[in-house]
Structure formats: structure tokens, C-alpha cells
Amino acid sequence: MRAITVTPGQADSVRLVHDHPEPPAEEGAVLVEALAVGVCGTDQEIIGGHYGEPVPGTDTLVLGHESLGRVLEDPSGKLEPGDLVAGIVRHPDPVPCPNCAVDEWDMCRNGQYTEHGIKGLPGFARDRWRIEPKYAVRLDPSLGEVGVLLEPTSVVAKAWDHIDRIGARATWEPRTALVTGAGPIGLLAALLAVQHGLTVHVLDRATEGRKPELVRALGATYHNGTVADLDLDPDVLLECTGAPPVVLDAMCEVGPNGIVCLTGVSSGGRTIDFDAGALNRALVLENNVVFGSVNANRRHWELAARALNEADPDWLASMITRRVPVEEYADAYAPTGDDIKVVVDFTR
Template sequence: MCEVNLVKALGVTPGVKDSLELLEMDEPAESEGEVLVETLAVGLCGTDKEIVSAQYGEAPPGAKHLVLGHENLGRVVSAPEGSGLAEGDLVVGIVRRPDPVPCEACAAGQWDMCRNGKYTEHGIKGLNGFARERFRADADALVKLDRGLERIGVLLEPTTIVAKAWQHAEAIGKRAFYDPKVAVVTGAGPVGLLAALLGVQRGLDVHVYDRVTDGPKPDLVRDLGATYHTDSLTDSGVRADVLIECTGVPSVVMETITEHALDAITCLTGVSSIGKTLPVDVGAANREAVLGNDVVFGSVNANRSHYEAAAAALAKADADWLARLITRRVPLADFGNAFEHEKNDVKVVLDVKEA
């Protein structure tokens, strides 16, 4: 009788609040992909906490559990010849996969712009995530990283979010004369700090806004060469050419839409909670947008080009600065501690592979 190998995995029962548990699952089947990967680490973010609180999350067809973990880093165990990957390679699994139809956008490799909503996402929608000891994927669903990025490679997925934001902002800027000098980032969480990093790499005067007055965030921003603000965008008087909104806080969102330079481009990456209302002078906002040639757009997820751009950005960044974004590393077995917020948390990472 064949012995069945099992892997440890961190999962939830979708729709059941606080159902997070450490599971034992069958070894990933070859039908899931040609490349076998051992998971080194997964990063945790607000999306994971929202799934744990049963706000959303969808298990694979026929499965009871959804394995969490979309931010990931792994090492290739085995890969077929001609795949472009080999044993020992450092890789990151791409989170969103194209819909099976596929729609025009997915067929063009732009599954982040899926037109029919039938895409799947590892650890979020219809596909198990990477918070398991081993997983399988096809080579085209993996991004190879320089082995020197092992300490901070788990930051790749959140970096793809802002790599896309900057790429799209620059594409919009090319509609006409475009020579940005000042950038604003709202929120000094991991995504905001990475957005600021990419702004600094572009030679812009970057201003980051957050309510926190102590802890690691102010120093991380200053050491990046950017300016840290605890006042509001309105009160600071800064008028930016490009704004990347990373909080989802309605009042902050409205500021980024209305407080900026002429011809400004605002990208919204933070997802707001619903049910909160603000008194807004829509006429004034419209007047300013029209007379100022403003653009406001939303951005979510990323395709392979954004993963590659993010990998290039991380490779050229100060590795020690990036490592400081990871403020806590927690073993998989102690997952409960990882989901408890601590005062100075920036990015919390689960170490899936034991040292």
C-alpha cells in the first residue's frame, strides 16, 4: 500500500468567521503544475485578515477549506527540462490566474484587467494559496528571482501592486505633456512604503502621509529620502503631480482626488469599507477635475509584466532597507501570533519552512 505524503497548510472554512486552522493536506498533485516548489515564507496583509473574518474568500471547487497566503516566496524542488527553472531557483507564484474562457484581456496576458470576473486567485478566490509546505504550478505561473533576494523576496507580490499603479499612471501621463516632479503616497504600510520606494527610484520628490508619529515608519520614509507627514494632505500644502492612495480611508481618498497640482493623476489602490458617508460637494469636485485635467483611476492585482517590474525594483533597492519592512517573522506553527497586531508592525511574515 502506497504511503500518502502530507503537507501542513494554513486554511479557513470560507464563510465561517475565525475558522483559521493548521491543516494536513495531500501532497500537491502533478495535475496542479509541472514545477514542485517548497514554500519558504508568506506575507500577511489586510486581505488575509478579511478572509479570516469571513468577509469573502472562496475555496477551490469541491473543497471545504481555502489555504491562505497570496504573498509568497518559494524554492524550486524539481522542474522539467526546458521550463526555464531548475532545482534551487528562488520563485514567487503569481496570484491571479486567467479565467478559463478566456476573455480578451486574459487572453492577452492581462488577467489583472479580466473582463468577466471569472479569474481565480491563489489564497483568495477558487485556488489554494501558498501557506503550505509545498505547492505545484506551471512555469508560466512562477516568477524567478535573483537568489540574493531570499531575505526580502516575499515582498515581491505587494510590490507588484504599486509597480502596476506607477506603470498605469505613467501610461496616462503620456496622453499629453508629462513631467512630474512631486509625488504623494497616502499610508505608510507596506504597500505605501513600496509605492514611495518606486517614486524615489523615479527621481521624484516623494511625500508620505500617515497618522503614526513613532515606531519604524517615519524613519523608513526618511531613510528612503522621502518626506514623512503626520498632518493632512490639505494642511500640508503639498501639491503633487502623481498621487498613490494606499489607505482606503474615505476622507483621505477624497483629499487625493481634490488636493493636488494641475493635470494630476491619482491612483486608488486602497479598498474602502462600505457604509461610511461623507458630505461631498460633487459640483466643486467635478469643476476642479474638469478645469484641472485631472485623472483618477483604480488599480488592483497585477500581471506578469508587473511582477517583472517589481523584481527589478527590489533588485536595485537597498536590501537592508527592504528587510526593515519585515518587522516580525513568525513560524507557521505559531500562526495565531502572526494575526495579532503589535504596535510597531509593518509587514508580518510567516516562515513556512523551518530553519
């Protein structure tokens, strides 16, 4: 069986193994045939040796947390052979903490959770994988290969769920949303903002190519420059770059009673001179909220599946800019300037 593996902590250790063991029964009752895995920045960090934890008792980790597969068997009867599924990435900690105890593993409080392809659980970049039924999300068969976008969409679905919950603190009638960054998360955030009925603006560095085209195809407005240049005062601002100057601009430029959701993760080691007092004043006097969001629980995955079902399938397919056969895996993990979403194809 083929599997794409790394040695966490060892840079550039990614390799394709052709004799990887079949997934053991203890991984889960549902046996799934891999169709595709998506590639994202987390994979790049793991390959660079900056992140990731091996499966306990080994020094290796199978990559891949953005999955798409077809069910081969499920003795529980909850899924049928042939069902299109994605595997939920995070599993609750064994203690469990109060959140994990009620299936809110995305809000784990002690950090002992595990994650497929990232932290202590083998990933989905292998010909076959197993998972328990509660962690397998059935997809509408009409989605086909774009079902591989379910994991990043689940992250955005959680962000919007929490935005709506925070907004309910008072009369909440948002009209305008700004998304910073037009990568996969940013584009999917814009998609859900449009589905929420907001007027949507997207800010990114690209001046031409697929990103502006995809934004405009949503009926949203595409911008370059800085957040401050836009003079929008949006009700909702989703920051999807993790770039420190953009993060600070986002917190400063949201409108009164506004909500800023940070989904991008910044790298450390960089300092910026800014007026913290002015930021504090704006947040307090305008009743603004800034919060971070990462990962998702099953409810968010199901919301994400609904969002994909309601989206234009051609628009979703346009997000996938490269489909790389598994035997050419190295090309998938070598980013190019034109990439939006790269997928490793296990059917080729």
C-alpha cells in the same frame, strides 16, 4: 504536509493542518518548497469571513498569496532546482475575456479569474506547492527572504506603469509625488516613486517608530495631518489607505494635470458629506485623472523584481517587522500596532 487553511465565509476558521495532501500534478509542473508567506489585510478579511472562495468541490481554502519558495523540480526545464521563486497570484478566467486572452488577467472583465489563497485556488501557505512555469517568477538569489515582498511590489509596479501610461497623454514631467499611508503598499509606492526620480512625500498617522524612519531612509519627507494641510499640489498622488476622507482629499488636492491612483480598498457602510460639484469642477478644469489599480500581470511582476533588485536590501529587510514560525501561525494573523509586514516562516 502542513498547510494553513480557512473555511471561507466562516469567521475565525483559520487553522494549521498537519496532514494536508501533497499538491496534485494538475496544479502545475513546478514543485516548490515554501520558505515564507506574507500576511496582509486581504488575509485578515478572509479569516474574518468577509471574503474568499474555496477551491471548487471543497469548503476550504489554503491561505497565502504573498509567496516565497525554492524550486524542487521543473520538468519543463524553464526553472532549475534551487531557484528562488514567487507565484503569481491571479490566473486568467477560462472563457477567456479579451484581456485574459492576452495575459492581462489583472484587467479581467468578467470576474471569472481565480487567485491563489483568495479565490478558488489553493494558496501558498503550505510546505510545498505547485504552479505552471508561466506563473512562477524567478528572483535574484541575493534578495533572500525579502523576496516575499514581490507580490505587494507587483501591485505598486502596476500602479506606476499605468501612471506612466496616463501621463503620456501630454508632455509629462512629474516632479512631486505624495503617498498617503505608510503600510507595506505605501512604503513600496514611495520606494518606486524615489526610483522614478521624484521628490516624495508620505503622509501617515504614525508619529514615531519604523514608518517615519523608513520614509526618511528613502530620502523622502514624512508628514502627519491631512492632505489639505500639506499644500503640495503633487503631480502624482498614490492613495494607499482606503480611508474615505483621505480618498476624497486625494482627489481634491492633486495638482493641475495630476494623476491620482487609488490602491486602498474602502469598506462600505460609511457616508461623508462633501461637495461633489466642486470635485467635478476641479477634475475637469485641471485635466486630472483618478483611477483604481489592483493586482498585476506577469510584466508587472518582472518590473517589481527589478525594483527590488535596485533597492537597498537592508531597507527592504526593515519592512519585515515579525517573522513567525508556521507552528505559531495564529500570532502572525493577530496584528499589533507596530507591524508593517509580518511573515509566516515555513523554514522554522
